[in-house]
Amino acid sequence: MTNPVTRLPVSQRSIEIARSMTDLARFQTDSTWARRCTEPGISDFTFGNPHEMPLSSLVNALQSWSTPLNKDWFAYKSSEQESREVATAGLRARTGVPFAPEDLAMTNGGIAALMIGIRTVIDPGDEVLYSQPAWFLYDALIVDAGATPVRVDIDPATFDLDLAAIEAAITPRTRVFVINSPHNPTGKVVPSETLAKLATILEEASARNGRTIYLLSDEPYAKLVFGGGRAPSPAEHYAETLVAYSYGKQHLAPGQRIGFLAVSPRSAAREEIRRSAFVTQIATGWSFPNALMQHALADLESVSIDLHHLRRKRDRMTSALRAIGYNVHVPDGTFYLFPKAPIGDDRAFAELLAKHDVFVMPGDFFGTPGYFRISLTASEEMIERSLPIFAAVYHEATALELSAAAG
Amino acid sequence: MTNPVTRLPVSQRSIEIARSMTDLARFQTDSTWARRCTEPGISDFTFGNPHEMPLSSLVNALQSWSTPLNKDWFAYKSSEQESREVATAGLRARTGVPFAPEDLAMTNGGIAALMIGIRTVIDPGDEVLYSQPAWFLYDALIVDAGATPVRVDIDPATFDLDLAAIEAAITPRTRVFVINSPHNPTGKVVPSETLAKLATILEEASARNGRTIYLLSDEPYAKLVFGGGRAPSPAEHYAETLVAYSYGKQHLAPGQRIGFLAVSPRSAAREEIRRSAFVTQIATGWSFPNALMQHALADLESVSIDLHHLRRKRDRMTSALRAIGYNVHVPDGTFYLFPKAPIGDDRAFAELLAKHDVFVMPGDFFGTPGYFRISLTASEEMIERSLPIFAAVYHEATALELSAAAG
Numbered sequence: 162m163t164n165p166v167t168r169l170p171v172s173q174r175s176i177e178i179a180r181s182m183t184d185l186a187r188f189q190t191d192s193t194w195a196r197r198c199t200e201p202g203i204s205d206f207t208f209g210n211p212h213e214m215p216l217s218s219l220v221n222a223l224q225s226w227s228t229p230l231n232k233d234w235f236a237y238k239s240s241e242q243e244s245r246e247v248a249t250a251g252l253r254a255r256t257g258v259p260f261a262p263e264d265l266a267m268t269n270g271g272i273a274a275l276m277i278g279i280r281t282v283i284d285p286g287d288e289v290l291y292s293q294p295a296w297f298l299y300d301a302l303i304v305d306a307g308a309t310p311v312r313v314d315i316d317p318a319t320f321d322l323d324l325a326a327i328e329a330a331i332t333p334r335t336r337v338f339v340i341n342s343p344h345n346p347t348g349k350v351v352p353s354e355t356l357a358k359l360a361t362i363l364e365e366a367s368a369r370n371g372r373t374i375y376l377l378s379d380e381p382y383a384k385l386v387f388g389g390g391r392a393p394s395p396a397e398h399y400a401e402t403l404v405a406y407s408y409g410k411q412h413l414a415p416g417q418r419i420g421f422l423a424v425s426p427r428s429a430a431r432e433e434i435r436r437s438a439f440v441t442q443i444a445t446g447w448s449f450p451n452a453l454m455q456h457a458l459a460d461l462e463s464v465s466i467d468l469h470h471l472r473r474k475r476d477r478m479t480s481a482l483r484a485i486g487y488n489v490h491v492p493d494g495t496f497y498l499f500p501k502a503p504i505g506d507d508r509a510f511a512e513l514l515a516k517h518d519v520f521v522m523p524g525d526f527f528g529t530p531g532y533f534r535i536s537l538t539a540s541e542e543m544i545e546r547s548l549p550i551f552a553a554v555y556h557e558a559t560a561l562e563l564s565a566a567a568g
Numbered sequence: 569m570t571n572p573v574t575r576l577p578v579s580q581r582s583i584e585i586a587r588s589m590t591d592l593a594r595f596q597t598d599s600t601w602a603r604r605c606t607e608p609g610i611s612d613f614t615f616g617n618p619h620e621m622p623l624s625s626l627v628n629a630l631q632s633w634s635t636p637l638n639k640d641w642f643a644y645k646s647s648e649q650e651s652r653e654v655a656t657a658g659l660r661a662r663t664g665v666p667f668a669p670e671d672l673a674m675t676n677g678g679i680a681a682l683m684i685g686i687r688t689v690i691d692p693g694d695e696v697l698y699s700q701p702a703w704f705l706y707d708a709l710i711v712d713a714g715a716t717p718v719r720v721d722i723d724p725a726t727f728d729l730d731l732a733a734i735e736a737a738i739t740p741r742t743r744v745f746v747i748n749s750p751h752n753p754t755g756k757v758v759p760s761e762t763l764a765k766l767a768t769i770l771e772e773a774s775a776r777n778g779r780t781i782y783l784l785s786d787e788p789y790a791k792l793v794f795g796g797g798r799a800p801s802p803a804e805h806y807a808e809t810l811v812a813y814s815y816g817k818q819h820l821a822p823g824q825r826i827g828f829l830a831v832s833p834r835s836a837a838r839e840e841i842r843r844s845a846f847v848t849q850i851a852t853g854w855s856f857p858n859a860l861m862q863h864a865l866a867d868l869e870s871v872s873i874d875l876h877h878l879r880r881k882r883d884r885m886t887s888a889l890r891a892i893g894y895n896v897h898v899p900d901g902t903f904y905l906f907p908k909a910p911i912g913d914d915r916a917f918a919e920l921l922a923k924h925d926v927f928v929m930p931g932d933f934f935g936t937p938g939y940f941r942i943s944l945t946a947s948e949e950m951i952e953r954s955l956p957i958f959a960a961v962y963h964e965a966t967a968l969e970l971s972a973a974a975g
Contacts, residue, residue: 166740168779170689170841174692175844175847211642215639219642223630227627227634228631229621232619234621235821237617269676270853275853276851277853282577284581285692286573302851305687372575414859415643416641416859417859417860433578434577434578436586443585443589443708444708445852445855446675446852447825448853451858453860454858
C-alpha cells in the first residue's frame with residue numbers, strides 16, 4: 162500500500178469531512194442562532210424545517226401502515242417491489258422518461274440517494290463539478306468518496322446555470338456534474354433550453370474524455386413548483402442521468418426518511434449502475450428506507466404540503482421585501498428566497514437581524530457571500546412579525562455602511 | 569492525483585464490493601433457495617428473518633409514537649438527546665461501563681453502526697482483522713472504506729477466539745479488530761478471560777505500532793443469551809473499544825431500523841471519535857435513525873423476542889440433531905446453530921436438504937466450509953417438519969460419501 166500510516170486517532174477522511182463542514186458546524190453549535198433557536202417568539206428562517214404541526218395525511222399513513230399484514234412486515238427490506246412501483250409511476254408521470262421499477266434504488270432519504278449516486282460512479286481522485294450557491298453538504302459527500310469538489314458560479318443576473326463556466330471547468334477527471342433544479346437556495350427552475358445545451362456540453366466532453374460524465378440530478382423540490390409550472394428533469398435531456406429524489410420536502414418531514422436514486426433507462430450503463438447502486442447501498446450501512454416508509458409510500462407518494470399556502474407566503478414576503486428596498490428574485494419553486502444582503506457582509510447583516518430575533522442563513526454558507534437565504538417553512542406569524550425588522554435592519558445596515566464608507 | 573482514470577462505467581470500488589459479496593449475491597438471486605423461498609410448506613433456516621407475526625409491543629410502540637407531540641416531531645433528527653439517554657441507560661446497566669449519552673452515535677441500524685465505526689478510524693490501506701466464521705458483510709464495509717480485510721480462524725474445538733492466530737496476524741497497518749460476541753453463526757459467548765487476554769495483545773501491539781488498534785465490538789445479540797447468562801462486552805476490558813449495537817435482533821424487526829455506535833468513555837480519543845462519527849454519519853448519507861424510531865425507543869429499549877421460546881427451539885433442535893448423529897455445539901446465545909455438515913462439502917449437503925424443502929446456509933458463506941448455519945427464527949412447525957429430513961439426509965449424505973470413497 163502506498164498510503165502512509167497516520168498517527169491520528171481518527172481517520173484522515175473524517176478530518177477532511179469535518180473541514181468541509183466547518184462553517185455549518187460552527188453555525189449549528191456556536192452561533193447566535195444555536196444559542197437561541199429554541200426560544201419562543203423568534204422568527205426562524207434558517208433551515209427548511211417545519212414550523213407547524215406535521216401533515217395529518219402523513220401521520221395517518223404512518224399509523225395505518227404500522228399494522229402488520231404479514232410476518233415479513235418488518236423483515237429485512239432492500240428496494241421493495243411495491244415501493245419501487247409506486248415511486249416509478251410518479252417519476253414517469255412527472256418526467257415522461259420510461260423508468261422501470263428496477264431502475265430505482267430506494268434510499269433512506271435524499272442525502273443517501275446523492276451519496277449512492279456519487280459512490281456508484283466515482284473513484285478516488287475523480288472530480289465532481291457543481292454550481293454555487295449550493296446546498297452545504299455536497300462537499301462532505303464528495304470528500305467521503307475520495308473525490309474532489311470543483312465549483313463554478315451560477316449566472317448572478319438570472320440564477321441560471323453558467324454554461325460557459327461549466328464547460329471551462331470540465332477536465333479529464335470530471336466524472337459527475339451535480340445539478341439541482343428547482344434550486345436551493347435561489348428557487349430557480351433551470352429551463353429546458355439550458356438543460357438541452359448542458360446535455361450537448363456533457364456529451365461532447367464525455368466523448369473527448371473517452372469516459373462518461375454523469376449528470377446527478379438533485380431534484381427533491383421537483384414537485385414544489387409554483388403556478389402550475391413544471392420543473393423539467395435533466396433526465397429528459399441527457400441519457401447518462403441519475404435522479405436523486407427525496408420525499409422529505411414534499412412531506413416537510415425530513416426526519417421520516419424515504420427517497421430514491423433512479424438511473425435513466427436510456428443510460429448505456431443502466432444494468433451496471435443498478436447493480437453498483439445495490440451493493441453500494443449495502444456497503445454504506447444498508448441505506449434502504451425503513452419498512453414502514455416503504456409500505457406507507459402507497460399513500461405518501463401524493464402527500465404534499467399546501468403549495469397555495471406556500472405561494473401566498475412567497476408572494477407576501479417577496480413583495481414586502483421589495484417594497485423595503487431588497488433586491489430579491491421571485492423563486493419558481495422550492496421553499497426558499499435568496500435576496501441580496503443590503504450590505505456586502507452577509508454574516509454581519511445576519512447578525513444584525515439576529516439582534517432583533519430574526520434568523521436567516523448567510524449566503525456565505527452556500528458559497529455565495531453577499532446574499533442570504535430565507536426558508537418559507539416559517540409560519541405566517543413569523544413572517545408578519547419579521548417584516549418590520551427586515552425594514553429597520555435594512556436601513557440600519559445601509560446607514561452603517563454609508564457611515565463606514567464616509568469615515 | 570495518482571489514481572489512474574478507469575474506463576469502467578461504474579466505480580472501481582463498487583466492483584470490489586460486488587466481488588466481496590459474490591457468493592451471497594448468487595445465493596440471494598440464483599440458488600434453489602432464491603427460486604423457492606416464498607413457497608409455502610418449506611422449512612427456511614437461512615436468514616435471521618421473522619417467520620411469525622411481529623411483536624405486538626413493537627407495533628403498539630410504532631403506533632403510539634406516530635402521533636406528533638410537537639412541530640419538530642418529524643423534523644431533521646441526528647442523534648437525539650432522548651434516544652441517546654434511553655440507549656445509554658441500557659448500555660451502562662448491561663456493561664457497567666460509564667458511557668455518557670454523548671458517547672452514542674444513534675444509527676439507522678447495526679450495519680450503519682459498523683460502517684461508521686470502521687470509517688471513523690480507518691484510512692485507505694489500513695487492515696481490518698476479524699475471526700471467521702463471520703457475518704458475510706464485513707468485507708463489503710471494509711472494502712468500501714478502502715481498507716483490506718484480514719481473517720483468522722476461530723478455535724474449531726471451542727469456537728472461542730484463537731488468540732495466538734490473532735496476535736500473529738497483526739501488522740503495522742492493523743487498525744481495527746472486529747469482535748462479535750455472542751457470535752454469529754456459532755452462538756458462542758466469548759468469555760471474560762479471553763477478552764482480558766485479547767486486550768493485553770491489542771495494548772501491546774498498539775504500543776509496538778505507535779498507533780491505536782481499535783476493537784470494534786459487533787454485539788447485536790448481546791441481550792440474546794440463554795439461561796440467565798450474560799455476554800461480557802469487550803468494552804469492559806479494553807479502553808479503545810467501539811460498541812456497535814442493533815435493536816433489530818431483540819425486536820426481530822430488521823426492517824425497522826435503529827442501533828448505535830458507542831465510543832468507550834475510557835478511550836483516549838473519546839472526543840475525537842465522537843466528532844468523527846458525527847460528520848461521517850452526515851457524509852455517508854445521514855445515517856441517523858428515523859424520527860419515529862428515536863421517539864419509540866423509550867418503549868423499544870426493553871422490547872424483546874421471547875428468550876424462553878427461543879431456548880426451547882434451541883434445545884429441541886440441538887438434542888434432535890445430536891440424536892441423529894450431527895456434531896453440534898450448544899450455543900450460549902444468538903438465534904443460530906452451527907453444526908458440522910455430515911460430509912465435507914457443505915454446499916452439496918445444503919442442496920440435498922433443499923431437495924426435501926429444507927433450507928440452510930452453507931458454512932462456506934461464513935468463510936468456514938464443512939459447517940452449516942440454522943436460524944432458529946424458524947417456526948416450531950418448520951423445526952418439527954424438518955427433523956425427519958435432517959435425519960434422512962444425514963444418512964443419504966454419509967452413504968453417498970462412503971460410496972464415493974469406496975468408488
